[in-house]
Amino acid sequence: MSIRMARDRGLLCPQVFCDFCKLRIEDAKGGNFEYRVDEAAAPMEPVFFSHKRCSDSLRASRDPRGMWYCDELWLFPVQLGTSLSVDLKKAEVAANSL
Secondary structure, three states: OOEEEEEEOOEEEEEEEOOOOOOEOOOHHHEEEEEEEOOOOOEOOOOEEEEHHHHHHHHHOOOOOOEEEEEEOOHHHHHHHHHOOOOHHHHHHHHHOO
16 A cells, blocks of 8 residues: 555654555655556546656556556645645644644
């Protein structure tokens, strides 16, 4: 599983792991989230997480059908929060107070 709960600076928090090398992605600038789409641009399977250096290998290890879409990992929590109707400013304030 790509996202697991783990301790970080004394707090339990979700951490992201690369689906190819299985190591933790420690900096969002060094990671991607990726998914395949069919000819109609409909998602075909779950989202994968990868280090940028592992992206090509991850794709090569998967079913070659469809086309891959990829975005930088820092964008994932923003898009997820938006899809869940999270007040991102309120969430940031709450997270910084932990």
